[in-house]
Amino acid sequence: MLLSNWEYCSHSRLCSGRRMQDYDRIIIKNFSSRAIFRLTPKCLGHLETNSIFGYHISYTVMKKIIFSLAIFLFLQLPLSAAVIDTVETYSTVMKKSIKAVVIRPDNYAQAKELPVLYLLHGYSGNYADWIKRVPDLSKAADRFNLMIVCPDGGFSSWYWNSPVDPAFQYETYITQELVQWIDQKYKTIKSGKGRAITGLSMGGHGALYLALKHQDVFGAAGSMSGGVDIRSFPNNWDMAKRLGSYAAEPERWEKNTVINMLHLLTPNSLALIIDCGTGDFFYAVNEKLHEQLLYRNIPHDYISRPGAHNWEYWQNAVEYQLLFMHRFFAGTGK
Numbered sequence: 477m478l479l480s481n482w483e484y485c486s487h488s489r490l491c492s493g494r495r496m497q498d499y500d501r502i503i504i505k506n507f508s509s510r511a512i513f514r515l516t517p518k519c520l521g522h523l524e525t526n527s528i529f530g531y532h533i534s535y536t537v538m539k540k541i542i543f544s545l546a547i548f549l550f551l552q553l554p555l556s557a558a559v560i561d562t563v564e565t566y567s568t569v570m571k572k573s574i575k576a577v578v579i580r581p582d583n584y585a586q587a588k589e590l591p592v593l594y595l596l597h598g599y600s601g602n603y604a605d606w607i608k609r610v611p612d613l614s615k616a617a618d619r620f621n622l623m624i625v626c627p628d629g630g631f632s633s634w635y636w637n638s639p640v641d642p643a644f645q646y647e648t649y650i651t652q653e654l655v656q657w658i659d660q661k662y663k664t665i666k667s668g669k670g671r672a673i674t675g676l677s678m679g680g681h682g683a684l685y686l687a688l689k690h691q692d693v694f695g696a697a698g699s700m701s702g703g704v705d706i707r708s709f710p711n712n713w714d715m716a717k718r719l720g721s722y723a724a725e726p727e728r729w730e731k732n733t734v735i736n737m738l739h740l741l742t743p744n745s746l747a748l749i750i751d752c753g754t755g756d757f758f759y760a761v762n763e764k765l766h767e768q769l770l771y772r773n774i775p776h777d778y779i780s781r782p783g784a785h786n787w788e789y790w791q792n793a794v795e796y797q798l799l800f801m802h803r804f805f806a807g808t809g810k
Contacts, residue, residue, distance in 0.1 A: 557582050558614035560607060565657045569645045575603045576654065577626040578662070581617040589665050591805040592623045592658060593798070594650070594694075596635065596675025596682050599713045603628035609787050610794060620802040623662065627654055632714035634706075635682030636732055640720055646682075651690045667695075672801040674698030674749070676790045677758070678713065681706070684734045687746055696747035696804040700793040701785050704734040704750075705761035735765050741774050748776035749800040751793045753783025 561578045584590070595613075597605040606626045607613055617624050629635055629646050638644035650673075659666045673694045675683040680702020687697030706715055707729055710722035719728045730736055748769070752762035759780075766778045777800060783789035 558617045559584065560614055562604075563661075565654055567645070567649045567653050569648045569653065570643060572643075574628050574649065574654075576628060577603050577607050577624075578658070579607070579614055579617045579624040579626075580662070581621055581623065583618075583621065584623075584663070587621075587663055589663050589670070590621065590623050591670040591672070591801075592625055592662075592664050593801050594655075594671070594673040594683075595624055595626045595794075596629055596650075596673065596679030597626065598675070598677030598679050599632055599634075601629075601679075602631075606794075610791050613794075616795075616798050620798055620805075622802065622805060623658075623664065625654070625658055629679065629682060632678070632717070633682075634678055634703075634713075634715060634718055635686055636718055638718040639728065640718060644718055647686060647689070650682075651686055651693050655693060668693060669695050670805065672696035672698070672747075672804060674700065674794075674797045674801070675702070676700040676793075677785065678703060680704070681734055684748075684750075685732070685737070688734065688737045688740045691740070691746050694746070696749075696801055698749040698751070698797045698800065699762075700751050700790050700797065701753065701756050701758055702734070702750070702762065703758055704765045706733045708761055735761065735768060738768055738772055738774065741772070743773055744775060747800075747804045748774070749779070749797060750776060751779040751796060753785070753789050754780060755782065755784040756789075757785060 559580045559582075561580070562575060563578050564573050564575050566573050581587075581590070595606050597603065603626050613624055627650055629650070630644060633644045633646040635646045635650060636644070637647040655671070658664060664670060668691065671694050673683045673687050674680070674697060677700075680699030681704055683697050684699050684702060684704060687694040703709065703713075707722065710716065710729070716722065719725055719732060722729045750762060750766060750769075752759050756762075763780070766776075766780075769776050769778075779793070779796060783792075
């Protein structure tokens with residue numbers, strides 16, 4: 477695709493001496509230089525000569541002109557962009573292979589080491605959700621000079637180590653197995669100063685849950701529309717399959733809900749950003765989390781604005797999360 481200051485016009489007729497040849501004439505106008513090139517690609521196979529600016533030029537010379545112009549136009553295009561990989565990792569604790577999307581910025585080859593943002597999907601989602609729904613994440617990796625990793629957290633893991641089902645040990649997978657795999661394969665900052673984690677809905681809960689428990693692994697955490705107090709929804713989203721029912725296992729539910737884990741924080745031990753729309757069914761529990769953080773004097777960014785529990789909201793919310801994480805990595809935010 478050419479730059480916006482190039483214009484195409486088409487369809488004309490040219491007399492080649494022996495015959496009248498219909499063809500598409502491409503007129504390329506560069507408005508900055510006012511140069512005009514007239515090329516006739518469709519008729520080159522029929523004509524021994526052609527004309528540019530009124531001069532007759534041989535077919536061989538014409539090919540050279542076209543080639544040179546093609547190179548010129550190619551050089552006007554961006555020559556680098558973020559690289560998006562789909563990788564497969566192996567979880568020893570769950571004894572299965574798990575996919576993830578890894579986005580590297582365009583300057584990866586020149587970089588010594590880069591920070592990494594782990595971006596978690598929601599209930600019923602998978603590793604590809606974010607890049608499919610927000611393809612501009614690759615541009616964000618370039619803009620903020622960071623890597624983005626989108627793990628697969630299972631259909632309904634809630635990112636816990638389930639005491640009920642050994643097939644759902646996603647706390648260990650994310651905080652140990654995946655982080656170690658990424659650090660071994662890529663040029664990353666191998667400390668909490670270079671790692672952050674956020675996510676939406678189930679992933680918002682998961683990001684805060686994992687970061688609160690593993691502040692040696694992650695230095696910053698965020699949540700978008702997160703289910704930060706699971707006790708209000710005892711019959712929803714397969715949580716009882718991971719912990720047992722609330723009625724039968726109340727202690728597990730009390731211990732594994734984010735709002736009851738704030739005692740693990742001290743002021744500035746973890747950079748935090750929380751975002752939830754006022755029309756979201758998780759809005760009330762996010763408001764309570766915000767109040768509890770204020771009560772405990774835990775610095776955090778809290779965003780509340782009109783919006784629901786949907787991708788329209790998250791496509792916007794992730795921009796704020798990325799900026800916050802960028803500032804954290806740059807040492808200008810905490």
